[in-house]
Amino acid sequence: MEILNEVKLAKELIKFPSITPIDAGVMKFLEKKLKRLGFKTKIIEFREKNFKPVKNLYARLGSKDPNFCFAGHLDVVPPGNINDWTVNPFKPSIKKGHLIGRGANDMKSSIAAFVAAISGFLVKNKKFRGSISLLITGDEEGDAINGTKKVVDYLKKKKERINFCLVGEPTNPNKLGEMMKIGRRGSLTGKLTINGIQGHVAYPHRANNPSTTIIKILNELKNIKFDKGTKNFQPTNLEVTKINIDNNADNVIPGSAEAAFNIRFNNKHSSKSIQKKLNKIFRRISKKNRSTFKIDYRVSGEAFLTKPNSTTFMIQSIVKKITKIKPKLSTTGGTSDARFIRKISPCLEFGLVGKTMHKVDEAVSLKDLKNLTKIYQNILEYYFK
Secondary structure (H helix, E strand, C coil), X not given: CCCCCHHHHHHHHXXXXXXXXXXXXXXXXXXXXXXXXXXXXXEEEECCCCCCCEEEEEEEECCCCCEEEEEEECCECCCCCHHHCCCCCCCCEEECCEEECCCCCCCHHHHHHHHHHHHHHHHHCCCCCCEEEEEEECCCCCCCCCCHHHHHHXXXXXXXCCCEEEEXXXXXXXXXXXXXXXXXXXXXXXXXXXXXXXXXXXXXXHCECHXXXXXXXXXXXXXXXXXXXXXXXXXXXXXXXXXXXXXXCCCEECCEEEEEEEEEECCCCCHHHHHHHHHHHHHHXXXXXXXXXXXXXXXXXXXXXXXXXXXXXXXXHHHHHHHCXXXXXXXXXXXXXXXXXXXXXXXXXXXXXCCCCCCCCCEEEHHHHHHHHHHHHHHXXXXXX
16 A cells, blocks of 8 residues: 655645636546545536536545545635746745645645545555545635535435544644634625615705615614624624725716625524524615615525534544644634535534635645644544544
8 A cells, every 4th residue: 555645745736727616637636546545436526507617526435434534625716926926836846844836725735634644544454444535625715506515415315424524624823733623603795785866966855865874774784793702603793895886977876875794603693593683774774764775695604513522622632642732622714615514424624724825825834734644644543443
């Protein structure tokens, strides 16, 4: 059995310009590597109208329970201006003990570490009791329509059981070992349109300015105190992200005004309970100002928490053993694909340091990459003991 090198594998994965949702051949490449380790693999492509098709990979080694799954994504964000990079983002280079390239941090190196860990684990544990699987998407950085969400539905239909899932997102703020994610806040985006009556600014009594209504609404939204947070979650927060009045004339009262906002909410709320609360505000203020409103909501995910269990504490102690830091169990940050996987399995997120993700010269410390591989291999060894 060949033991794979995590740095070499990370370099090979980074070379594929898999800018979301483009696959660029990376799934096929990873599939070949996993087949050599004995995995049964399936590349599943999903298509939905108005969205680009996405290739995903589900691979499993073994047929018995428990099934320990690793989840991640091979798509990356665009590199931005290539001239700002010190290296070609898709020709990875090592400088000052760091591997630089797009996806080095988020999250091709983490996938490389897990696959390398499996190869090391299998050398000593050819006949382990259980299964190891990988759920890899090409749609985490994009619309998240044809990716993990649909793979989870596919696995449900196939009655494929996952007993525990480790998501390899970069969870550590500054040092490897600082943080594990055991949940995430929910995310709700709203696009609000207020319709008034267009008219001449000199004759405001003949018009109804929608900007007056939208300002009152946004002011009230910003002053909502949703909660004080919980033991596991930060307080819910609402941020106004866009305000737009499409009007080219300075002497015309506009007919409509638009705004967008995003709410990150904890598990004291659901997206439905928040929508209900906001709709009351829109109705009340619009009615008072003789305006009408239209609201479109998009839910990226509900708040969730995986109650820490023996596997959580086992992983926490392994991270501490290797990094000499006891990781904090956290729910901070944005959303991740764990929001879909948690519907079929308990989830935990642990990966690299996220300081350079999405940035120019995205990089991973070679020491961290080596230690992450050790952590992942130790997790497999303890899980299947």
